[in-house]
Amino acid sequence: MSARYGMVIDLDRCTGCGACMVACAAENNVPALPERATARTGLTPMLVRKLSNGKEGAERREAFIPIACMHCEHETPCVMVCPQQAVEVDKSTGIVMQIPQRCLGCRYCMTACPYHARYFNWWDPQWPAGMEKSLNPGVSVRMRGVVEKCNLCHARLHAAQEKAAAAGKKEIELKDYVPACVEACPTGAILFGNLADEKDPVSIAARSTDSFRLLARIGTEPKIHYKTTQAWIRAQADRNPDHSSEAQHG
Amino acid sequence: MKVSRRDLLIGSAGVTAGLIFTPVPWKLLGDVSIWTQNWPWIPQPSQGPVETKQSVCTLCAAGCGLRVRMAEGWPVGVSGVGTNPVTKGALCPLGFGAHQLNWHPRRLHEVRHRGRTSSWDEAQGALEKACAEGPVAIVDGRPGRAASSVLEGFAAKHGGNYRVALSSESRALGPYAAWSGVAASRLGYDLENAQTVVSFGTPLLDGWGTPGRFTRMWSEKAAGASDPELRLIQIEAALSRTAARAWRWVAIREGSDAALAAGIARVLREERLVAAKGPLPQMSMEEAAAQSGLTGQAIRELAHTIAEKRPALVITPEANPAIAALNVLLGAVGAPGGIVVRNKKALEHIALEANSNSYRALVIDSSVPWDLVPRSNVEVFRFAAWDGGGNAGDWLLPAPGFLEELTDVPTAPTSATETYGIAMNLLAQPAETKSAAQLLGKIDSTLPDIEKLIHTRCEQLFQAKLGTIHAEQPVAVAKFESAKKLEERLRNGAVWIDDSRHANSVRCAMKEWPAATRVLPAADWGAAWEAPVLPALAEKLYKESNLRDAPARREA
Numbered sequence: 001m002s003a004r005y006g007m008v009i010d011l012d013r014c015t016g017c018g019a020c021m022v023a024c025a026a027e028n029n030v031p032a033l034p035e036r037a038t039a040r041t042g043l044t045p046m047l048v049r050k051l052s053n054g055k056e057g058a059e060r061r062e063a064f065i066p067i068a069c070m071h072c073e074h075e076t077p078c079v080m081v082c083p084q085q086a087v088e089v090d091k092s093t094g095i096v097m098q099i100p101q102r103c104l105g106c107r108y109c110m111t112a113c114p115y116h117a118r119y120f121n122w123w124d125p126q127w128p129a130g131m132e133k134s135l136n137p138g139v140s141v142r143m144r145g146v147v148e149k150c151n152l153c154h155a156r157l158h159a160a161q162e163k164a165a166a167a168g169k170k171e172i173e174l175k176d177y178v179p180a181c182v183e184a185c186p187t188g189a190i191l192f193g194n195l196a197d198e199k200d201p202v203s204i205a206a207r208s209t210d211s212f213r214l215l216a217r218i219g220t221e222p223k224i225h226y227k228t229t230q231a232w233i234r235a236q237a238d239r240n241p242d243h244s245s246e247a248q249h250g
Numbered sequence: 251m252k253v254s255r256r257d258l259l260i261g262s263a264g265v266t267a268g269l270i271f272t273p274v275p276w277k278l279l280g281d282v283s284i285w286t287q288n289w290p291w292i293p294q295p296s297q298g299p300v301e302t303k304q305s306v307c308t309l310c311a312a313g314c315g316l317r318v319r320m321a322e323g324w325p326v327g328v329s330g331v332g333t334n335p336v337t338k339g340a341l342c343p344l345g346f347g348a349h350q351l352n353w354h355p356r357r358l359h360e361v362r363h364r365g366r367t368s369s370w371d372e373a374q375g376a377l378e379k380a381c382a383e384g385p386v387a388i389v390d391g392r393p394g395r396a397a398s399s400v401l402e403g404f405a406a407k408h409g410g411n412y413r414v415a416l417s418s419e420s421r422a423l424g425p426y427a428a429w430s431g432v433a434a435s436r437l438g439y440d441l442e443n444a445q446t447v448v449s450f451g452t453p454l455l456d457g458w459g460t461p462g463r464f465t466r467m468w469s470e471k472a473a474g475a476s477d478p479e480l481r482l483i484q485i486e487a488a489l490s491r492t493a494a495r496a497w498r499w500v501a502i503r504e505g506s507d508a509a510l511a512a513g514i515a516r517v518l519r520e521e522r523l524v525a526a527k528g529p530l531p532q533m534s535m536e537e538a539a540a541q542s543g544l545t546g547q548a549i550r551e552l553a554h555t556i557a558e559k560r561p562a563l564v565i566t567p568e569a570n571p572a573i574a575a576l577n578v579l580l581g582a583v584g585a586p587g588g589i590v591v592r593n594k595k596a597l598e599h600i601a602l603e604a605n606s607n608s609y610r611a612l613v614i615d616s617s618v619p620w621d622l623v624p625r626s627n628v629e630v631f632r633f634a635a636w637d638g639g640g641n642a643g644d645w646l647l648p649a650p651g652f653l654e655e656l657t658d659v660p661t662a663p664t665s666a667t668e669t670y671g672i673a674m675n676l677l678a679q680p681a682e683t684k685s686a687a688q689l690l691g692k693i694d695s696t697l698p699d700i701e702k703l704i705h706t707r708c709e710q711l712f713q714a715k716l717g718t719i720h721a722e723q724p725v726a727v728a729k730f731e732s733a734k735k736l737e738e739r740l741r742n743g744a745v746w747i748d749d750s751r752h753a754n755s756v757r758c759a760m761k762e763w764p765a766a767t768r769v770l771p772a773a774d775w776g777a778a779w780e781a782p783v784l785p786a787l788a789e790k791l792y793k794e795s796n797l798r799d800a801p802a803r804r805e806a
Contacts, residue, residue: 012474015455015465015495018791018798019343025787026327026347029295032786033794042794050796058501062494064797084280101284125292128786131353132293133324137300141292183329186340186462187469229474 004073004094004196005152006223007182008205009066011233013189016064020046023184024068027153029139031125043119045069045150046181051236063233066181066190068150069117070214070222071096077220078109078118086147094195094223095152103146110147114215115222118149153179174200195223214238298322304331304743306659306671307345309652311392311417311617312460313659313671314341315745318349320676325349325653330462334745335720336662336669340462347785351652352677356636356783358648359682370684373645377613377631378693384610386410388686391417391617393435393599394660396703400687401615403697411609413602415622418568419459420663422452425574426589429758435597438666439563441467443587446481446555446562450507450573454482454565455492459664472497481559483552485510500552503543508572508766510549511564513538515579515763517553524557526579531572531763556580561587571764584756591756592661593668593748615686616649620782633686638782648683650675655685658704668748670711672704672740708737717748 024030024046033042046068053061072078076096078087086102087109089095098118110118124144127135135141138155142148160176174193182192193202205211206225212234213222228234269275298321307314315331328349332339351357361368363376380386388405390398393414405412420434427434441447441464447454454464471480473495484496487504502510512531516538518524539546556562557580564576582588606612611629620638630643635651649655659671684692691697711717712733718724719736721744730736740746784801792800 010474013469016491016797017343017456017465018788018795019341019346021790021795021797022343022346022785022787023329025790026349030787032789035793037794039795042790044790044794047795048797058499060489062489064494084283102280104279104283124289127293127350128353128355131350131786133296133322134326134350134353135293135295136319136326137295137297137321139295141295143286143289143292145286180329183339184341184346186330186342186465187473188466189469189473229476 002092002094002196003194004223005157005177005192006071006094006195006202006206006225008191008202008211008225008227010189010191011063011065011226011228011237012230013187014048014064014066014185015187016048016050017186018048019184019186020066020181020190021048023180024150024153027136027139027155027180028151029125029135029141030148031123031127031141033123037123041120041122043121043148045117045119045148047117051233053232053236061230061232063228063230063236065226065233065237067115067117068181068224069096069152070115070220070224071150071152072220072222074219074221077112077114081108081112083108093152093157095154095157096149097151097154098147098149100142100146100148105145105147107147114218114220118147120147121145153181156180212238296322296324296326300326303674303676305653305676306673306743306745307341307348308655308657308659308673309345309348309351311420312337312342312662313669313745314345314460314462315339315671315743316341316345316673317743318653318676323677325676331743333720333722335724335747336460336665336745337462338466340466342457342461343791344785344788345461347787348652350787351636351783351785352654354636354783354786356638357651358634358637358646359680360648362642362646364644368645370647370689373631373647374689374693376629376645377611377689380611380629380631381408381410381693385608386611386613387413387602387606387609388690389413389415389602389612389614389618391415391615391619391622392660394597395617396658396700396707397615397617397685397687399703400690400697400700401613404690404694407694407696411600414599415602415614415618416599417619417663421569422566422574423589423663424569425571425764426577426583426756426758428571429578429760430583430756432591432756433598435599436591436593436595437589438592438661439565439664440561440587440590440666441563442666444480444561444563445559445587446483448483448485448556448562448564448576449492449496450511450564450566450570451484451486451490452565452567453490453492454484455495456490458567460662463664468495481555483556498555500544500548503541506542507566507570509533509538509541510544511573511576512763512766513542513544513546513549514553514556515576517550518557518576518579521550521553523553524579524581526581528578528760529763561585563588570767572766575760575764578758578760583758589756590666592666612643613686613690614643633684633689634782635683636783647686647689648680649685650679650683651677653677654679654683656700656704658707668717670707670740670746671744672737674741674743705737708740709733711746712736716750717746719744719746 048066051063084102086099121144125141160172164172182190191202193200211227300321305316307316314337315334317329319327330339330341388401402412423434423437472478482496483498484493485500493499512533606626613631616633631645632643633647633649635649653676656675715728792798
């Protein structure tokens with residue numbers, strides 16, 4: 001039976017610490033970029049943005065929203081525009097896979113992505129002398145000129161699959177496959193699991209009344225769900241996330 | 251058949267057109283794409299087998315459980331330890347990139363004397379001369395370690411003074427020590443039993459104390475609830491990360507914390523919301539309201555909210571008696587859910603004097619936070635693994651980096667219970683580095699060896715038969731067959747926790763309401779990050795995103 005891996009991110013629990021961003025970068029061999037890199041040209045497959053209610057003074061409220069690839073299930077925009085078949089939806093997992101070796105760097109997918117969750121490698125991946133020893137053996141380094149994004153820590157899925165195969169099983173144990181951001185979150189705000197399994201906690205959480213998906217109205221059926229009891233957070237998050245952030249940071 | 255030039259051209263055009271309908275150009279395009287992504291200067295990750303080791307983080311005094319993935323002997327990733335009962339798998343955002351710190355461009359590889367390259371022999375000679383000429387202060391940032399015993403022993407034998415330079419979290423417990431006579435190193439916050447936590451600008455959700463301890467608790471008991479089990483009230487001028495997520499954020503004028511505390515104290519006493527007796531602040535309610543920018547009614551409501559759900563605990567980011575006095579009024583000192591005594595032994599430490607010019611020299615251990623280098627005219631020997639810039643001291647001495655030094659990790663400053671862990675040297679110590687204890691041990695070979703000191707401490711834990719060793723499964727110390735096995739477990743990343751109950755016999759004698767002291771607003775990086783530099787990947791949080799502001803001290 002094919003799985004549909006996804007997340008439910010509880011925005012009421014996110015403190016905006018950034019641990020998920022650092023853990024994601026370390027796990028996926030994302031390099032630290034030169035000083036001139038900016039929020040626009042950076043490489044942050046997991047990016048925590050600030051939201052605000054737009055008020056000032058004591059009435060102001062802020063929250064944080066982690067944004068990664070939404071792994072759209074339906075008419076996946078990046079897949080539809082890629083001329084190189086460098087983006088695929090894995091039928092057995094539902095993960096939207098970026099295959100950098102096929103990528104020509106045309107960036108159509110970045111334009112097509114409604115969640116701004118794709119990043120272009122503007123620079124050669126470089127580390128200070130010796131630091132390449134600290135790279136994760138399970139993930140290859142991407143070259144300048146290609147697009148990358150969250151692959152739901154595919155190396156960890158491979159490791160779980162290998163473990164299952166070694167034990168003679170066809171299905172992985174979900175406890176063996178935990179993406180780095182989920183593992184890193186100090187408040188346990190990110191719930192990860194199989195959305196296709198109705199009994200899975202993530203599936204139950206995704207069906208709760210507090211749960212929502214970004215830009216659900218455009219019908220891409222993202223597999224990253226969010227959850228909050230605060231109406232203003234939901235209202236702000238469901239706008240274009242980039243605009244919410246820009247409003248905050250001017 | 252004669253092939254004309256025209257036939258050749260038609261044929262070539264046909265082949266070219268036909269090629270488009272074959273996989274050849276697309277295959278070639280794909281191959282070129284792959285080929286151009288494999289330049290020789292692009293680093294390739296190691297292909298060696300991966301093994302996982304467990305340890306304790308030593309980047310600050312919090313002592314978080316650490317799981318290190320190693321490939322070919324090098325760390326390739328770190329994560330938290332879920333079975334650690336204090337941190338419960340959490341690490342701060344900086345910890346997740348800490349395995350790359352040893353290759354940070356600011357890593358120290360040579361002895362520097364006033365900016366010039368020097369040698370260990372010259373540094374040792376200068377230190378020996380300083381010791382012979384006058385009193386030397388040996389400054390420790392994390393007392394209670396085996397290395398601390400070496401530093402203390404050297405100071406005692408060579409006519410010097412052992413002094414501590416503690417983090418703001420440790421200093422914040424100072425007022426209770428002054429009022430109760432119980433050393434601050436014996437006190438901690440019983441967060442687990444508090445029902446209301448009132449924070450005056452303390453970054454409780456931003457790395458304060460042991461990251462994970464309060465955030466996990468807040469997540470389970472408070473996050474998103476309208477009437478939470480744990481009420482977090484953040485009193486702060488700016489909307490910090492903690493204020494944004496608190497149950498209530500009370501926005502006050504900057505620097506008016508003490509005035510608001512005085513107003514709250516008046517309401518608590520005058521409206522008999524607390525049983526405690528004692529001094530009252532001089533400040534009137536009107537003055538408290540005028541200074542804080544709140545109305546008298548708002549202060550009254552706040553005091554009622556604090557008194558409504560108890561135990562209530564007030565936490566300050568720094569030593570601030572005028573606010574800490576609220577805990578005395580609330581009866582939170584020496585009570586469950588308040589400030590508790592966590593150990594029986596008194597560990598009195600003397601803080602480094604503000605004016606340290608009376609010393610001949612200062613020897614600053616690498617455990618002292620970089621920003622705590624005192625401004626003095628005496629010769630400073632500063633041990634550090636990284637150069638944090640700014641006021642480094644006369645001698646900058648390269649110390650072992652992350653995972654390069656065997657050290658024990660005593661109780662975190664804010665902890666309510668005693669803990670003990672051992673951080674192994676998972677990496678070989680670079681030949682050009684020495685810790686302060688190693689250099690002092692070279693000067694005086696009679697000083698104890700850290701390895702033996704750790705062994706003795708494990709023996710003492712075993713003999714006491716108290717507490718539990720937390721590894722995959724918790725095991726009571728009393729069930730261990732030998733001290734050797736207990737030490738082995740600790741060396742493999744387990745942590746000892748004293749879960750025996752101590753009597754909280756604390757009486758606070760506060761003769762008058764303390765005067766106000768200035769509270770500095772918390773930096774965007776929250777609580778104490780003690781290493782001089784940030785991991786390169788953590789820089790993404792401000793360079794490649796707008797999540798945080800760049801730390802000011804980085805470019806000091």
